[in-house]
Amino acid sequence: MAEDPENEMPDEIVDAVEEAAEDAAEALGPVVGIVMGSQSDWPTMRPARDTLRVLGVPHEVRIVSAHRTPDRLFDYAETATGRGLKAIIAGAGGAAHLPGMLAAKTRVPVLGVPVQSRTMNGLDSLYSIVQMPRGIPVGTFAIGEAGAANAALFAAAMLATTDAELAERLDMLREAQTASVAEEPDDL
Template identity: 40%
Template sequence: MVNISILMGSESDREIANRVTSVLENTEYSFEVEVISAHRNPDKLDEYVSNSDAKIFITIAGLSAALPGVVASKTKKPVIGVPVSAKLGGLDALLSVAQMPPGVPVACVGIDNGANAAHMAIRIMEMNK
């Protein structure tokens, strides 16, 4: 069983995922990292989220940053979005992650701040012990 799932929209987000894992490696919580694009692999993403036993999803995405919202639309589990500074200094991704419609909540951390996403996931896990 995996406690925390870290999803990247593309392999180019690996540096941010490494910031997440470097924090989680020092905890008791298990995690896995997957590359699944909401745009290029929607069926694979749907299957992954539906079958995952993770308690929390950390989603890393730039540009349109659709991944956090798509994941949040498919689960009731907490979703943390990490906007990536791929273009426009990451402002486009930040706004995409932060401006979710009612009923599709995504917790949003700062641009490229994978470490804070990990710290937020740890706090959520600690509350549910």
């Protein structure tokens, strides 16, 4: 789930949660979309996919560029509701128009993840996503991989309000996360 070894879940806990979620994920079509502007955004967005996978949340992953594939973006947004999506996690860097354009074209909640850029270290992406005009909301998360993982957890929490099994899996994951935190440093 996370690349920081201090924040990783123990394998046996992840395996138990994944096993509990497999049947639910197979029975449904995707309910969360994960989109990014380009292939280079995938390393940042992968934790969103990994988190949804662990929780057994059916999802899809697509590359949809606001600038290079605007027709694909419009089609994706306009068909999201009809395809059963309940949330879209959108990652973008630089000008980062993808989350806002998706939000302008669908009523499905859009969760924006700023991708770290070379020019301004991701602040340009963050400002582009967080400064949406009134009437076109985008839930905005932290820059980078932590933001992607948290966007997935947020999407799962939204879905869990009407899905008792997912709520139970989310609770299990949170309990495992709490249990994985050491009470004192190893080298005392």
